[in-house]
Amino acid sequence: MVIETGSIQERIRAVEAADSALALVQAVRSLAMAKDPAAIPTLITVLGFNNPGAAVMAVDGLVGLGAAAVPALLEQIDGYNYGARAWAIRALALIGDLRALEILVDTARGDFALSVRRAAAKGLGALRWQDMASGEIAPAQASVQAALLMASADPEWVVRYAAVVGLAGLATALGANIPESDNGGTLVTCAASTLAVANPEASITTCLEALQQRAIADEEILVRARAQRAIDLLTVG
Amino acid sequence: MTMVEGAMPSESLTVEQAIANLNQTDDPSLRYYAAWWLGRFRVSQPAAIAALVTALDDEADRSPDGGYPLRRNAARALGKLQDPSVGLALIQCLDCPDYYVREAAAQALGDLGDRTCIEALQAKLVGGVEAAVPVPGKPHLVEPYGAILETLGMLKATTAIAAIRPFLRHSVPAVQNSAARALYQLTGEEQYAEQLVTVLQSPTLQLRRSALMDLGAVGYLPAAEAIAATLAENSLKLIALKGLLDQHLTAPEGQPPVLSDRVIAVMDLMDELL
Numbered sequence: 135m136v137i138e139t140g141s142i143q144e145r146i147r148a149v150e151a152a153d154s155a156l157a158l159v160q161a162v163r164s165l166a167m168a169k170d171p172a173a174i175p176t177l178i179t180v181l182g183f184n185n186p187g188a189a190v191m192a193v194d195g196l197v198g199l200g201a202a203a204v205p206a207l208l209e210q211i212d213g214y215n216y217g218a219r220a221w222a223i224r225a226l227a228l229i230g231d232l233r234a235l236e237i238l239v240d241t242a243r244g245d246f247a248l249s250v251r252r253a254a255a256k257g258l259g260a261l262r263w264q265d266m267a268s269g270e271i272a273p274a275q276a277s278v279q280a281a282l283l284m285a286s287a288d289p290e291w292v293v294r295y296a297a298v299v300g301l302a303g304l305a306t307a308l309g310a311n312i313p314e315s316d317n318g319g320t321l322v323t324c325a326a327s328t329l330a331v332a333n334p335e336a337s338i339t340t341c342l343e344a345l346q347q348r349a350i351a352d353e354e355i356l357v358r359a360r361a362q363r364a365i366d367l368l369t370v371g
Numbered sequence: 372m373t374m375v376e377g378a379m380p381s382e383s384l385t386v387e388q389a390i391a392n393l394n395q396t397d398d399p400s401l402r403y404y405a406a407w408w409l410g411r412f413r414v415s416q417p418a419a420i421a422a423l424v425t426a427l428d429d430e431a432d433r434s435p436d437g438g439y440p441l442r443r444n445a446a447r448a449l450g451k452l453q454d455p456s457v458g459l460a461l462i463q464c465l466d467c468p469d470y471y472v473r474e475a476a477a478q479a480l481g482d483l484g485d486r487t488c489i490e491a492l493q494a495k496l497v498g499g500v501e502a503a504v505p506v507p508g509k510p511h512l513v514e515p516y517g518a519i520l521e522t523l524g525m526l527k528a529t530t531a532i533a534a535i536r537p538f539l540r541h542s543v544p545a546v547q548n549s550a551a552r553a554l555y556q557l558t559g560e561e562q563y564a565e566q567l568v569t570v571l572q573s574p575t576l577q578l579r580r581s582a583l584m585d586l587g588a589v590g591y592l593p594a595a596e597a598i599a600a601t602l603a604e605n606s607l608k609l610i611a612l613k614g615l616l617d618q619h620l621t622a623p624e625g626q627p628p629v630l631s632d633r634v635i636a637v638m639d640l641m642d643e644l645l
Contacts, residue, residue: 186604187602248606249605249606252645253645255645256642256645291613292606292609292610292613292645295641295645296645299642299645349627349628350627354613354617355616355617355620355621355622355628356613356616356617356620356638358620358622358627358628359616359620359627359628359630359634359638360638360641361627362627362628362630363630363635363638365627366630
């Protein structure tokens with residue numbers, strides 16, 4: 135066991151000195167647990183090591199640091215190391231920072247690796263819209279919705295599953311009234327309903343229609359089930 | 372299974388080209404690729420099936436160790452294409468001198484759900500664990516026991532239970548996994564599935580991966596939390612959890628699927644892994 139103490143410099147040195155895959159995982163875990171912004175460059179370097187265990191720990195650490203890690207992650211996206219880029223997108227998806235909006239939209243629509251499309255689709259449903267200037271929200275949400283609708287028809291089931299999760303998140307963020315369900319259920323109004331969106335009712339209807347389409351017609355019963363779960367949560371019966 | 376990253380073909384074919392490539396004999400690599408392609412894209416038309424069955428007898432494409440690469444690919448493709456007429460041809464492949472052809476054929480017969488092969492598969496278990504030894508100089512045993520055991524489980528071959536049970540103590544851990552998986556399918560006894568859950572704690576990543584796939588294949592729902600927590604790729608955990616749920620989800624005609632609390636709990640685990 136690695137003792138989870140030491141200064142941030144000592145923990146960084148332990149990552150640099152790790153001489154086995156397991157030692158690296160443990161050193162990165164220790165560095166991630168420090169929750170110190172000084173760890174960010176090292177955690178990002180680890181994303182390029184082709185060591186999945188260490189990368190998972192580094193993503194956890196970066197997500198724990200939240201907005202502070204976003205600029206460095208966005209720089210990483212421009213790099214050439216494909217593996218590191220995929221992990222960086224995954225971290226950005228989990229942080230939900232709006233500066234990642236464009237890269238998440240692009241990734242959900244077209245990345246060749248399904249695990250990255252999957253992470254981006256989920257992340258698009260969990261963006262922190264409250265941080266955005268109100269005038270910018272409507273067009274941004276429109277592009278998020280378009281990307282999620284595309285992902286909801288992805289050939290891979292797991293991307294469609296993630297798109298269902300993303301669509302449910304977007305519909306919740308849009309927040310306004312949802313049409314009454316057939317069983318006479320009441321409507322969900324969420325805290326985000328104060329957001330200035332051009333036509334939230336129409337957007338929510340579009341999200342719900344896409345979810346209903348998945349619930350009824352997806353070729354995988356699991357995707358149908360997840361879509362039905364999302365509909366149940368969005369329309370309190 | 373289509374979860375392979377970046378698995379799109381580097382060269383796109385049409386169905387007609389693929390079948391023509393498989394039927395020509397000048398270029399073995401074109402034939403090999405065409406056989407894979409027809410399986411990957413689920414081309415089950417009669418001309419494709421006929422070409423693949425013919426390829427099971429190929430003598431031209433030989434690997435340096437005497438194997439039959441084209442036959443292997445043809446058998447794998449036929450497993451995916453679900454044409455019931457190919458059972459006998461695949462059963463004959465169980466006697467091919469190439470181990471990997473025998474393995475592919477055993478797996479394909481399981482995919483096909485063809486119970487006429489049960490007797491031939493059980494015959495491979497005669498001699499028990501004592502006979503299930505490595506081939507000198509090769510990375511495999513004398514028979515593809517993993518595939519044989521798993522297929523017997525999938526085909527509900529309850530007559531094989533007594534012959535399978537000793538393989539729980541085979542020296543190769545992967546064979547133990549296959550035996551546990553088959554015995555759970557054949558008996559419904561939880562002890563066998565729990566043995567696979569224990570493997571999720573193995574120090575060997577390859578064994579953890581194989582236990583994930585086994586638990587998904589047998590649909591053992593109590594394993595969900597252990598699957599989500601094991602040290603392996605999220606993609607594999609998601610496939611395993613999907614396997615669990617696929618066998619517990621039902622949808623009445625024209626209705627959405629029925630959601631129990633247990634199903635919802637497993638979907639919550641999956642959401643975290645996306």
